[in-house]
Amino acid sequence: MNDYSICIGGQAGEGINKAGLLIGRVLGLLGYHLYMYYDYPSLIRGGHNFAILRAAEDTIGAIQGKPEIVCALDQETVNRHGNGSLLIYDSDDCKGEGIGIPATTIIREEGGAPIARNTVLIGAFCRAAGIPPEILKEAIQKEFGGRADENQRLALRGYHAAEERMQIPIRTHDPLPMLAGNDAIALGLIRGGLDAYVSYPMTPSSSILHTMADLAQNTPVLVIHPENEIAVITMALGLSYAGKRVAVGTSGGGFCLMTEGVSLAGMAEQPVVIVMAMRPGPSTGMPTYSSQGDLGFVLHAGHGEFPRIVIAPGTTEEAYEWSARAVHLAWQFQVPVFVLSDKNLGEHPKSTSIDPAFAVPIASIRSPRGTYARYCNMPDGISFFYPPPLSGNVVKVNSYTHDDVGITTEDPDLAAASAVKQIRKGATIENEMAYYGCLRVDGREDAPVALICFGSTGEACREIGERLSLKVIRPIVLAPFPLAQFSDALAGVERMIVVEENATGQLDSLLRGYGIVSDRRIANVSGRPFFLDELELKVRGVMQ
Amino acid sequence: MKGAEFISHAQNTWCPGCGNFVIQHTIKDVLSGLGKLPEEVVIVSGIGCHAKIADYMQTNSFYAIHGRGIPVATGIHLGNPQLTVICSAGDGDAYAEGLDHLIFAAKRNVDITVIIHDNRVYGLTTGQYTPTSPPGFAGKSTPEGTHEDPINPPDLMLASGATFIARSYSRDKKGMAEVLKRAILHKGFSFVEVLQVCASFYDAHACYDEHVYTPEGHDPANRDSAERLIREWNYAGEGAIPLGVLYERDAPTFGERVLAGKEGEIDRTGIIERAIGKR
Ligand SMILES: Cc1ncc(C[n+]2csc(CCOP(=O)(O)OP(=O)(O)O)c2C)c(N)n1
Ligand code: SF4
Ligand SMILES: [Mg+2]
Numbered sequence: 001m002n003d004y005s006i007c008i009g010g011q012a013g014e015g016i017n018k019a020g021l022l023i024g025r026v027l028g029l030l031g032y033h034l035y036m037y038y039d040y041p042s043l044i045r046g047g048h049n050f051a052i053l054r055a056a057e058d059t060i061g062a063i064q065g066k067p068e069i070v071c072a073l074d075q076e077t078v079n080r081h082g083n084g085s086l087l088i089y090d091s092d093d094c095k096g097e098g099i100g101i102p103a104t105t106i107i108r109e110e111g112g113a114p115i116a117r118n119t120v121l122i123g124a125f126c127r128a129a130g131i132p133p134e135i136l137k138e139a140i141q142k143e144f145g146g147r148a149d150e151n152q153r154l155a156l157r158g159y160h161a162a163e164e165r166m167q168i169p170i171r172t173h174d175p176l177p178m179l180a181g182n183d184a185i186a187l188g189l190i191r192g193g194l195d196a197y198v199s200y201p202m203t204p205s206s207s208i209l210h211t212m213a214d215l216a217q218n219t220p221v222l223v224i225h226p227e228n229e230i231a232v233i234t235m236a237l238g239l240s241y242a243g244k245r246v247a248v249g250t251s252g253g254g255f256c257l258m259t260e261g262v263s264l265a266g267m268a269e270q271p272v273v274i275v276m277a278m279r280p281g282p283s284t285g286m287p288t289y290s291s292q293g294d295l296g297f298v299l300h301a302g303h304g305e306f307p308r309i310v311i312a313p314g315t316t317e318e319a320y321e322w323s324a325r326a327v328h329l330a331w332q333f334q335v336p337v338f339v340l341s342d343k344n345l346g347e348h349p350k351s352t353s354i355d356p357a358f359a360v361p362i363a364s365i366r367s368p369r370g371t372y373a374r375y376c377n378m379p380d381g382i383s384f385f386y387p388p389p390l391s392g393n394v395v396k397v398n399s400y401t402h403d404d405v406g407i408t409t410e411d412p413d414l415a416a417a418s419a420v421k422q423i424r425k426g427a428t429i430e431n432e433m434a435y436y437g438c439l440r441v442d443g444r445e446d447a448p449v450a451l452i453c454f455g456s457t458g459e460a461c462r463e464i465g466e467r468l469s470l471k472v473i474r475p476i477v478l479a480p481f482p483l484a485q486f487s488d489a490l491a492g493v494e495r496m497i498v499v500e501e502n503a504t505g506q507l508d509s510l511l512r513g514y515g516i517v518s519d520r521r522i523a524n525v526s527g528r529p530f531f532l533d534e535l536e537l538k539v540r541g542v543m544q
Numbered sequence: 545m546k547g548a549e550f551i552s553h554a555q556n557t558w559c560p561g562c563g564n565f566v567i568q569h570t571i572k573d574v575l576s577g578l579g580k581l582p583e584e585v586v587i588v589s590g591i592g593c594h595a596k597i598a599d600y601m602q603t604n605s606f607y608a609i610h611g612r613g614i615p616v617a618t619g620i621h622l623g624n625p626q627l628t629v630i631c632s633a634g635d636g637d638a639y640a641e642g643l644d645h646l647i648f649a650a651k652r653n654v655d656i657t658v659i660i661h662d663n664r665v666y667g668l669t670t671g672q673y674t675p676t677s678p679p680g681f682a683g684k685s686t687p688e689g690t691h692e693d694p695i696n697p698p699d700l701m702l703a704s705g706a707t708f709i710a711r712s713y714s715r716d717k718k719g720m721a722e723v724l725k726r727a728i729l730h731k732g733f734s735f736v737e738v739l740q741v742c743a744s745f746y747d748a749h750a751c752y753d754e755h756v757y758t759p760e761g762h763d764p765a766n767r768d769s770a771e772r773l774i775r776e777w778n779y780a781g782e783g784a785i786p787l788g789v790l791y792e793r794d795a796p797t798f799g800e801r802v803l804a805g806k807e808g809e810i811d812r813t814g815i816i817e818r819a820i821g822k823r
Pocket of ligand 2: 667743
């Protein structure tokens with residue numbers, strides 16, 4: 001099995017992300033599946049940034065421990081990552097052992113921009129890895145378009161200054177587009193019928209806003225960036241009331257501000273999709289790193305009791321399909337639907353295969369008779385949903401406990417009826433969700449040991465499950481919890497190891513609430529994803 | 545449609561003598577006079593005594609949460625600009641809990657009408673001071689009197705770029721009708737500050753009766769004289785209190801700017817294909 005990891009590192013502002021994507025282009029053209037981890041501190045200049053690009057023969061969504069090749073734009077990269085790898089470095093800027101390329105001198109001689117040093121090193125990387133220069137040129141053409149010429153020249157200077165040390169073989173496989181989870185979420189929401197996206201910037205959700213704003217240009221899709229997250233959610237509910245299908249995106253503190261609006265959505269039965277991208281907290285935490293520490297918060301956010309759907313995709317493909325479904329589900333059931341993501345899923349590009357015409361169910365249409373009552377009581381708890389204007393009728397929605405037409409009530413019987421309606425609706429959602437595959441099972445079907453995880457840790461667990469012949473069970477829908485599907489998946493499992501990126505075991509607690517008691521727990525609160533080698537050691541450790 | 549048809553069957557629980565009755569009935573008369581149908585109008589409200597108007601009007605309504613009526617109203621307007629959106633807010637609602645939204649709606653020139661039922665007290669929570677309570681106001685949370693001075697909301701709105709600023713008084717129905725009619729017809733953000741008598745917690749009607757007046761020959765397009773009128777009374781001292789449309793100008797609205805070129809069907813597959821084609 002061919003499996004390669006290449007690290008490129010330097011200071012913030014040196015285009016490390018883009019350099020990683022260019023390496024991805026090269027290896028994609030060689031026919032590999034790719035996944036890129038990008039590590040950057042929360043600052044604009046200086047600091048240490050690095051990307052690790054992994055290329056493999058099958059779909060991947062995690063990184064190994066040690067890269068085979070390291071491209072260093074600064075000494076810190078050499079010191080941190082260079083040891084034991086084939087090192088390609090800018091010999092004008094740092095000292096090391098490997099292939100020194102005078103990248104700064106080359107840039108000066110060619111009159112190139114300083115940021116293009118990484119292109120020179122990538123040229124050298126191609127030579128070192130035995131990659132034909134034609135592939136390098138084609139990758140640059142694709143990545144830089146109109147500015148390709150200059151970059152090709154610089155890359156070829158790097159190419160010719162290096163020497164071949166190994167050969168990454170060419171495979172016959174068409175390159176797949178590299179999408180990060182946030183790209184996939186944006187596209188999925190559009191696929192699902194989204195008309196408007198409202199958001200206030202907050203890492204790691206911001207790139208959904210940026211992507212959406214870019215995609216929306218010259219289309220009828222609305223993208224709005226209001227004054228704060230409280231305005232985001234309430235404006236979204238206004239758009240929803242007026243008949244638009246709308247989503248919001250945020251993270252940590254931004255979602256804290258939204259919670260009163262979430263409760264309003266629950267009481268008013270006003271559909272909305274909420275993308276919540278987790279990062280380590282509490283409070284500002286580590287903005288550019290990842291966490292699964294807000295699962296409990298999202299499951300319970302908002303005061304009072306109302307049904308919700310919480311979906312945690314684990315791959316970019318799932319992010320696309322489930323974001324599309326999220327829009328449908330929110331409008332079908334008139335509830336807040338969460339897409340729970342994190343930095344590791346949202347910001348790390350991966351070779352992704354999606355169907356632009358992916359089919360989403362069509363919401364059932366029911367016609368009201370007589371005078372319209374927004375909250376008319378139906379056996380399944382789901383009322384007719386119409387935006388105003390509705391000829392000869394008024395549409396009244398309300399944050400107070402209300403009667404069937406939407407007028408405030410404090411009558412004990414009507415209050416009970418209003419609560420029962422929510423419970424009934426919750427039960428309907430639970431029944432209907434049984435038609436979806438709400439969890440994913442990987443690894444060895446009849447293994448006695450199962451890794452249990454959710455969201456972005458899924459791909460690392462899957463690979464370790466395959467390596468160690470374990471079963472891997474990953475619920476994608478966390479609320480309503482797919483208990484029947486989960487119980488089926490547990491058949492034959494004798495030991496359960498719950499793997500999650502939080503300290504207190506929030507998935508574990510959720511499972512315990514359903515009587516599913518794990519044997520061991522593996523936690524990670526570093527802000528970094530589980531690296532495969534590290535996770536393997538931890539799993540072996542708890543299996544002793 | 546007759547005015548009475550704009551009143552819902554909900555049981556009214558405002559105190560006798562409350563200024564909110566006059567506001568509600570003026571809105572009803574103005575809507576009827578403008579030939580609006582209940583299905584074409586949305587009343588958006590926050591939470592407070594004022595907000596009950598959402599229940600009491602037989603129009604579309606979004607009875608939202610404390611301080612957040614304005615962003616909801618903004619969303620409704622962007623979602624369907626054909627709807628006439630009237631946002632009823634309290635002084636606690638719009639000047640304390642949700643002040644950010646008021647400033648932004650003015651700054652953006654969102655085509656909605658915001659009516660502030662300014663009773664200069666928290667009515668529903670039974671009598672605490674608000675941002676427009678007079679200096680030293682002794683409410684339930686400030687028994688020794690407040691230690692801060694009030695703001696002058698119309699002045700704040702002028703600074704924030706509001707394109708329509710008016711003041712009415714709940715004991716001057718005729719003047720209020722004229723103001724509300726112009727506010728609803730105004731293209732852009734209309735800010736109407738109503739001095740509303742709270743019969744239970746801050747009954748200032750004697751003071752208002754004495755000091756309110758309608759300036760003659762004022763040109764609302766003249767920003768300097770609007771500013772002078774707005775600053776005649778700062779919600780603290782006695783001062784003359786000018787009523788009527790104080791300022792009005794024409795400017796492109798948020799809706800016009802955001803929605804330009806946004807009509808038509810969304811080619812979803814096309815957007816997705818183009819996006820992945822670049823990756
Ligand atoms: C977030 C939040 N905080 C506090 C309250 C309690 N509360 C309800 S109404 C109100 C004040 C109302 O004052 P105002 O907006 O002036 O309306 P009025 O009752 O005077 O019309 C408060 C504090 C609430 N509903 N929500
Ligand atoms: S408390 Fe004041 S504002 Fe509230 S209903 Fe009574 S009089 Fe009106
Ligand atoms: Mg008040």
